[in-house]
Amino acid sequence: xxxxxxxxxxxxxxxxxxxxxxxxxxxxxxxxxxxxxxxxxxxxxxxxxxxxxxxxxxxxxxxxxxxxxxxxxxxxxxxxxxxxxxxxxxxxxxxxxxxxxxxxxxxxxxxxxxxxxxxxxxxxxxxxxxxxxxxxxxxxxxxxxxxxxxxxxxxxxxxxxxxxxxxxxxxxxxxxxxxxxxxxxxxxxxxxxxxxxxxxxxxxxxxxxxxxxxxxxxxxxxxxxxxxxxxxxxxxxxxxxxxxxxxxxxxxxxxxxxxxxxxxxxxxxxxxxxxxxx
Numbered sequence: 001x002x003x004x005x006x007x008x009x010x011x012x013x014x015x016x017x018x019x020x021x022x023x024x025x026x027x028x029x030x031x032x033x034x035x036x037x038x039x040x041x042x043x044x045x046x047x048x049x050x051x052x053x054x055x056x057x058x059x060x061x062x063x064x065x066x067x068x069x070x071x072x073x074x075x076x077x078x079x080x081x082x083x084x085x086x087x088x089x090x091x092x093x094x095x096x097x098x099x100x101x102x103x104x105x106x107x108x109x110x111x112x113x114x115x116x117x118x119x120x121x122x123x124x125x126x127x128x129x130x131x132x133x134x135x136x137x138x139x140x141x142x143x144x145x146x147x148x149x150x151x152x153x154x155x156x157x158x159x160x161x162x163x164x165x166x167x168x169x170x171x172x173x174x175x176x177x178x179x180x181x182x183x184x185x186x187x188x189x190x191x192x193x194x195x196x197x198x199x200x201x202x203x204x205x206x207x208x209x210x211x212x213x214x215x216x217x218x219x220x221x222x223x224x225x226x227x228x229x230x231x232x233x234x235x236x237x238x239x240x241x242x243x244x245x246x247x248x249x250x251x252x253x254x255x256x257x258x259x260x261x262x263x264x265x266x267x268x269x270x271x272x273x274x275x276x277x278x
Contacts, residue, residue, distance in 0.1 A: 028055075028057050028187075029057075029186045032182065032186055033057060033058050033060075033061045034061070035180070036058060036061070036117065036143070036197065037061050037062070037065060039143070039179055039180075039197070039199065040115060040117050040141070040143045040199075042062060042065045042066050042115060042117065043065060043066075043067075044065070044066070044067055045067055046065075046066050046067055046113075046115055047066070047067055047068045047070075047111045047113070047114045047115070048062050048066040048067075048068065048069045048070070048114070048115050048116070048117055049069075049070050049071075049072070049107075049114060049115070049116045049117075049118070049139075050062060050069060050070070050071040050072070050116075050117055050118050051071075051072050051099045051116070051118040051120055051128065052072070052073060052074070052099070052118060052119065052120060052121065053071040053072075053073055053078075053082060053094075054073075054075075054078060054119075055078065055081060055082075056081070056082050056085050056086060058117070058119065059071060059082070059085075059086060059092075060085070060086075062117060063086055063089050063091065063092050066091060067091060068091045068092075068093070068111075069091060069092050069093070070093045070095060070107055071092070071093070071094050071095065072095045072097060072098075072099040072102065073094060073095070073096060074096075074097065074098045074099070076096075079094065079096050082094055095107070099128065099131075100124065100127060100128070100131065104131065104135055105135065105138075108135060108138040108139075111138060112138055112140075113138075113140040113141075114138055114139045114140065115139075115140065115141045115142075115143065116132055116139060116141070116142045116143065116144070117143045118143070118144055118145070119144075119145035120144055120145065120146065122146065122147045122150070125144075125146050125147070125150055126166060126169075128144075129142070129144070129154075129169075129170060129200070130169070133169075133170070133173050133174065133200075133202075136173055136174075136202045139202065140201070140202050140204070141199065141200070141201050141202070142174075142199070142200040142201075142202075143179075143197065143198070143199050143200075144197070144198055144200070145182065145195050145196070145197050146195065146196060146198060147193055147195060147196075148181060148182075148193060148194040148195055148196045149162075149193070150166070150196075151178050151195075151196035151197075151198045152178065152196070153166050153167055154166060154167060154170050154176050154178075154198055154200070155167075155176040155177055155178040155198060157265075158262070158263055158264055158265045158268070159262065159263050160262065161262065162262075163261070163262035163263075163264075164225065164262075165221065165222065165225045168217075168218075168221055168266060168269070169218075170200060171266050172208050172209070172214065172217060172266055173202060173203060173208070173209070174200045174201055174202045174203055175200070175201045175203065176198060176199070176200050176201075177198065177199045177200075177201075178196060178198055179196070179197045179198055179199050180196065180197050181194060181195075181196050182194065182195040182196060182197060208266055208267070208270060211270050212270050212273060212274075216273065217269070217270065217273065219239075220236065220239070220269070220272075220273050220276075221261075221269065223235055223236055223238050223239055224236055224261040224264075224269075225261050226238070228260070228261070228262070230260075231257070231258045231259060231260055232246070232250070232259055232260060232261045232264075233246040233247060233250065233257060233258075233259075235261070236276075241276060243257075245276065246276065248275075249272055249275035249276050250272070252275055253268060253271060253272055253275065
């Protein structure tokens with residue numbers, strides 16, 4: 001399981017040269033791996049995807065517990081290490097490729113309710129989450145180690161300064177939960193910031209998607225968040241709406257005319273759009 005690394009890492013007798021371009025960093029803490037296994041509830045009926053297994057520290061726990069594990073690793077030098085450790089495991093499949101470049105659907109055939117458990121590179125957190133959510137028909141739960149402040153944004157609640165476009169991009173499709181903080185010292189080498197483990201559970205009832213198309217929802221949302229210093233009314237005027245129209249809709253929702261976008265939950269923003277379209 002890989003994220004940022006520098007210099008060299010050891011796993012048994014293997015030395016691994018750091019590659020900054022992959023944003024790698026290794027988690028090597030048995031207690032933490034056990035905690036991850038506990039909160040993800042991976043068992044013998046679970047199909048799991050891991051992105052960036054690295055030297056296989058968490059992979060070892062997942063292979064022991066899961067029905068099947070598909071691991072995607074981009075680093076050429078790590079392939080022989082992982083194959084030596086897990087190549088003889090019948091429930092283990094290693095894909096030597098960039099996760100962002102692969103056609104994920106072909107690896108999901110015949111599976112459902114897949115869980116993703118991964119310690120991903122900080123710099124591609126949003127693209128990875130977006131790609132996983134696109135396959136929400138087969139993926140039911142996503143558990144990721146991410147930068148702490150990103151985790152706070154993803155799992156944010158209305159009226160928090162952490163509310164952002166990313167919050168809605170996840171919570172429109174899923175319930176997000178900040179599970180626990182992981183001190184930077186748990187990684188080797190030690191990164192500059194703390195991490196956090198988050199859980200993203202796909203909304204099977206599609207309660208928000210059934211009310212509004214994602215295209216329409218995000219059209220309004222992107223404009224609403226276009227300038228966080230401005231009120232939602234000022235930002236939405238770019239869509240040709242008058243301040244009076246927006247103000248009336250805000251009042252019907254019980255909000256002030258100076259309300260800001262971070263005050264809205266997903267449901268409130270859907271209701272807001274519906275009022276604006278009347």
